[in-house]
Amino acid sequence: MEPLEVLAKSKLSGKKTIAVMSAKGGVGKSLISALLSLAISSSNPTTLIDLDIHTMAVTKLFGLENKLHEVTKRGIEPFTIGNLGVISLGGVVKDKYVILSGSNNRSVMESLIAYSVINDVVVFDLPPGLGDEVLLLEHLTDFVPVVVTTPSKVSVKVVEYLVRYLTEKRKRPHLVVNMAYYDCEGGKKVRPFGDERAVNELVKKYGLEYTELPIDPLLEDYIGRIDKYDGVVKQKVIELARDLLKPRRDERS
């Protein structure tokens, strides 16, 4: 018997879990995880769990670097930002780099879930790729996948592996196309990656629901205080949060 696994499963039991994931790195998963969890927390107590244990980008986005989680009888207490709790390995190891092999990755991710104090809605920020993090979450809970890509053809092609995998597992990923366009004056959309053909083909092929997020250069000014950001990307993510919280087709039937 492994208490770690039992505890991790029990922590997620009966909770709404959303996994922000991508087969491709550098597409904005952590940023979207942060904005999405903030948006959801405005109506539901929410926990953001940073499973990207090697980069711990979430602590950088919220300005939580070098801060340690408090540990009480309840477990690892999240950092709190309003109604949002944030859990990251950064709150355990500070700025120490973490280099680990596969089975240890899994153990540490499972520990973050098992030993933390978690709210009713959980948003996971996953590392890029198709590895232990996906298998572990599948094992622990029935999560809603949010798959992130940019409109770049190479990104869309790589992300298709994950979409195909999730579809085969009878999950229905919601695709988020990050950095899809600039909102210019006069309501005109400019698409720096060219046309949307690659994304449209993926959406059609797998019957995906999807959300496009605009580019906002001002976002960079909010790294370290992402909870204060109130620009165009946030507005779109609020709409995404509403969609994700609605009962899904498979839940309704």
Place this chain on the structure above:
Amino acid sequence: MHEWSVGEGILRSVIDWAKENNINSVKRVKVAIPSFTFLEADILKEAYDTLKKGTIAENSVLEISFKDPVFKCRNCGNIFTIREVINEVEKVKDEFGEEYPLHLMSGLAPAFIKCPKCGSNDIEVSSQEIMIKGVEVNGTP
């Protein structure tokens, strides 16, 4: 304080197992804990004894043993014990205090323990997780 979470994990595991096996009462639970976590046995027992009240494990005794994992370097093949790297572990404890990373997450061991021979972090740890080694139930000798 982390001992309370560990105690909860042990108790939940025992209760789940007992339910699956139609067991009504548990007598003894034996757990093995990696020594480098430095979990406090007294606090873990206190947590278990508090949390078990009102459950089918209410009359059970928690028996704790500490195990010294064996480390194997995948880079040079060196096999070593905690005693050979205890200074590194003590340094981490000094830096972080009571709730130090290996206390909270035993899976972090290779991130903090380097091979004493070649300095690699590519370390394999035998039996690094907290495990329930056995459960005695009422009706067993």
